[in-house]
Amino acid sequence: MGAVLRFVDLAVAALADAREEIDALNVYPVPDGDTGTNMFLTVSAAREALQEATGGDPGADLSAAMQAFSRGALLGARGNSGVILSQMLGALANRIAGAGSQDRSAAVFAAAMTEATDASYAAVGTPVEGTILTVARAAADAATAAAEDPTLRLGPVVAAAAGAARAALAETPTQLQTLADAGVVDAGGRGLCVILDAAETALTGRRPVAASRQPGRELGRHRIPVPMPTHDLTPGGPAYEVMYLLDADDDAIGTLRAALAPLGDSLVVVGGDGLWNVHVHVDDVGAALEAGLEAGRPHRVRVTHFAEQVAAAGESGTGRTGGGTVRDGRTVVAVAAGSGLHELFAQAGAVVVDGGPGRRPSTGMILEAIERCSAAEVVVLPNDPDSVRVAEIAARTAEEQGRVRVAVIPSVAQVQGLAAIAVHEPGRSFDQDVLHMTATARHARHGAVTVAVRQAITMAGPCEPGDVLGVIEGDFAIVGHDLETVATGVIERLVGGGGELVTLVAGEGATDLAGRCAAHVESHHPTVDVVVYDGGQERYPLLVAVE
Numbered sequence: 001m002g003a004v005l006r007f008v009d010l011a012v013a014a015l016a017d018a019r020e021e022i023d024a025l026n027v028y029p030v031p032d033g034d035t036g037t038n039m040f041l042t043v044s045a046a047r048e049a050l051q052e053a054t055g056g057d058p059g060a061d062l063s064a065a066m067q068a069f070s071r072g073a074l075l076g077a078r079g080n081s082g083v084i085l086s087q088m089l090g091a092l093a094n095r096i097a098g099a100g101s102q103d104r105s106a107a108v109f110a111a112a113m114t115e116a117t118d119a120s121y122a123a124v125g126t127p128v129e130g131t132i133l134t135v136a137r138a139a140a141d142a143a144t145a146a147a148e149d150p151t152l153r154l155g156p157v158v159a160a161a162a163g164a165a166r167a168a169l170a171e172t173p174t175q176l177q178t179l180a181d182a183g184v185v186d187a188g189g190r191g192l193c194v195i196l197d198a199a200e201t202a203l204t205g206r207r208p209v210a211a212s213r214q215p216g217r218e219l220g221r222h223r224i225p226v227p228m229p230t231h232d233l234t235p236g237g238p239a240y241e242v243m244y245l246l247d248a249d250d251d252a253i254g255t256l257r258a259a260l261a262p263l264g265d266s267l268v269v270v271g272g273d274g275l276w277n278v279h280v281h282v283d284d285v286g287a288a289l290e291a292g293l294e295a296g297r298p299h300r301v302r303v304t305h306f307a308e309q310v311a312a313a314g315e316s317g318t319g320r321t322g323g324g325t326v327r328d329g330r331t332v333v334a335v336a337a338g339s340g341l342h343e344l345f346a347q348a349g350a351v352v353v354d355g356g357p358g359r360r361p362s363t364g365m366i367l368e369a370i371e372r373c374s375a376a377e378v379v380v381l382p383n384d385p386d387s388v389r390v391a392e393i394a395a396r397t398a399e400e401q402g403r404v405r406v407a408v409i410p411s412v413a414q415v416q417g418l419a420a421i422a423v424h425e426p427g428r429s430f431d432q433d434v435l436h437m438t439a440t441a442r443h444a445r446h447g448a449v450t451v452a453v454r455q456a457i458t459m460a461g462p463c464e465p466g467d468v469l470g471v472i473e474g475d476f477a478i479v480g481h482d483l484e485t486v487a488t489g490v491i492e493r494l495v496g497g498g499g500e501l502v503t504l505v506a507g508e509g510a511t512d513l514a515g516r517c518a519a520h521v522e523s524h525h526p527t528v529d530v531v532v533y534d535g536g537q538e539r540y541p542l543l544v545a546v547e
Contacts, residue, residue, distance in 0.1 A: 001065060002058035004096075007202035008047045008069075014198045015040040015191065022194075023358075025187035034358050035187035038079035038386075042086055043195070045076020045362060066097035074393065075364030079386040081188040083363075083393060084132055087123050088192075091116035106157040110147035113140035113161060122257070122269065130176030132188030138168035139196060155203040162196035169193050181457075238264040238281040241438075242288040242303055245399070246276040248296025259291035275400070279392065330426045330433070331375035335361055335383045335391075337414050338508065338537030348421045350381070357539060360387050366394035370406060377430045379437060380408045383417035385474070407434040411441045412474070414535065415503055415545030419444035440547070445497060447472045447490040447544040449483060449513075483513055487542050488520050494546040495525055502528055505535035505543035513541055 015022075019036035026033020049072025054060035070090040077086035095112035099105075117136040121127050142164030146157045172186040173179040179186060201207050248256070253269060253276060260267050264282035278298070282288045285303055292298035332349065336342040337356030345352045351373045355361045370378050378398070382391040388410050395406035407430070411417045420441040425433055448471040452463045458476040463469060470478030470490040477493065480486040491502065502521050506514035514532045521530040535543060 001054070001060055001062055003202055004062075004065070004069075005050070005054070005056065005058060007199050008043070008050055010198040010202050011043050011195045012040070012047050014194045015043055018191070018194045022187050022191050025184050025190055033187065034079065034360065034386075035081045036191060037358055038077075038082040038360060039085055039188070039191040039195075041362065042073055042077050042082035043089070045364065046070075046073035046086075046089055048072060049076075063097045066093035069093045074397070075362065075367060077363045077390060077393065078360045080389050081132065081191065083389045084120050084123065084188065085191070085195075086363075087119045088116040088136060091119040104147075104150075105154040106147045106152055109154055109157055109161075110140070110143040113143045116140070122253070126261075126265065126267065128176070130172040130174075130179060131186050132192050134172060134175060135165045135168045135186070135189035135192050139165040139192070155200070158196070158203050159200045162193070162200045165189075165193045165196050238283045240283065240285050240288075240303055241279070241281050242285055242301075243279045244289075244292060244298040244301040246278050246292050246296050246298050247274060248276055249274065252295040256291055256295040259294070260288060263287055263291075329375050330377040330379070330430065331373040332379045332381060332421055332424055333366065333369045333373065334381040334417055334421065335366075335387055337383070338535045340534040340536035341414055341418075341505065342536075344418065344533055344535070345381075345421060348424070350421060355384060355387060356537060360384065361390065363390050363394045363397070366391050367397055370394060370398045370404060376404060378404055378406045379424070379434060380406060381411050381417040381420055381437075381441075382408065383411045383414045385412040388412065405430065409434065409438050409441055413444075413446040413448075413543070413545075414537065415446045415505060415543050416441040416444045418503060418505075418533075419545060419547055443547065445473065445494050445499070445546045447477075447494050448540045449487045449490060449542040449544075450540050483510075483541060484516055487513060487517050487544075490542075490544055491517060491521060491546075492524075494544060495521070495528065497546070499546040500528060501547045502530045503545040503547070504530065504532045505537070505545075506532065507535060507537045507539070507541040507543070510541035517542065517544075 015036065019040045022036025022039065023033050026035055046069050050065055050069045053068035054065050070093040073086040073089040077083045092112045092115075095115050096108060099108040113136075117133070117140040120136055121133055124133070127133050139161040143157050143161040146152055146160035169185050169189045172189055173184070176186070197207070246256075256278070257267065257269055260269075260278070260280050263284055264280055267280045269276055269278050278292060280288055289298060289301065331351055333353065334345040334350040335353050335355040336345050342352050342354060351369045353361045353365050353369050366380065370380070378395075380391045380395055382388045388408065391408045395408050398404050398406050409420050411420055420437040423436050423440045425436070428436070450469050450471065452465055452467045452469055454465055456463050458469065458479060460470075460476050460479045463479045468480045468483050468486040469476050470480070470486045472490060472493055478486050478489045480489070495502065502525075504514045504517055511534055518530045518532050521528060537543065
């Protein structure tokens, strides 16, 4: 237990030192990359849970401590990187807690690394090499190979894993073109190396030589701000979202994944010990359900059609009790990236969780909001691509407690969340309400205006610090020098696809810009309505939606 406590303290300190560097490795010329921050906060939450469970006592019960550590990581996970890391830490903790007194610690660590890596790959429907997953696999393989030598103690095995992780990190640009074009290594992989280096130091007392080097500190002169592949909805993607809980033996899950993978995309299967949460986007709903029936017993099935005119059938929500309190009604939980946005969502009746680049909410924060609202049915609006998976894990955790039914609308922008909550109608059935909110969010074309903080090569051409960047549907589309010119350019491109309503959300100190853009819409598109809100968000002077 003493080594575990030392490791966690060192890991948190090391991530604190490296968080800005890791954030900078995100391949964007604007300051909303927060992989390092998310990983730091995830491990910090795990440490807090461990300290609370043990009181810092090296003689505390190992099994209970590891359970607390695992749950702390899960509830504290922020962003996609934090979710993957929490899966790894949970698998490590479970393997260590299950070790027998006669088990060799080096072999236990090697097995734990393998199980952690497998859990991380399993949680992602379409794993991408050149990411944290690749670095984890290299570390696990090296630990397994080293542990085969019965003379090696735990320290050298951990050192072998850490060294292999650093070597794999250096190779990530050869596996992912985005990284190669930007001249950086993978941010999540770098964070994992920091953690493994901390483990080596905790066990050997030595700081790895290579750990003092900081891959990506010299980030090169050019970057291409192309997002890493995600599993969010795309306009040309499958028509249905299928989700269900599955009672199944663990050994049936591999066959299930193999059956679901060819049916569509966004496949995520997480869980264990006989209970699994299945999520997939498909065109053939029947085939997705048949795969679940062959693996075990699906229940709490939810099918959402992403077309506005098609109704989804499903179970209706009912009041549930927990802690003596009857849960009733329906509530929206929304993540807001600014004080004005917070007020807008609150006025619409939502329970609001503050977020935004650099301070994205944890799983525990969203779970606490779900629990606090005391509703039998909850709709979650993450309003950010890096918070969708965090929201999904919070929803799954709440439902596993059996007191509430939760649906996550995969809104990837604040303005999509505003569009969705505008059509929220508690008088509808739960499935109908989720259907309409999902369709509305998906069909709200969105854009933004921000300012570059570093030199880069964007999809719209090169930019320098201080240049104004126009973003459309997550891609950089315009590079300019004047906020209003770029903002009206974004608006024109979005309105060019048709629409009846333009929503403008002014960032911190940018109300004049929003007003001028509203006047532009009224002058050039008199048949299009325009509404302006004060969002108060940082880093983005203007957010735009066209419906």
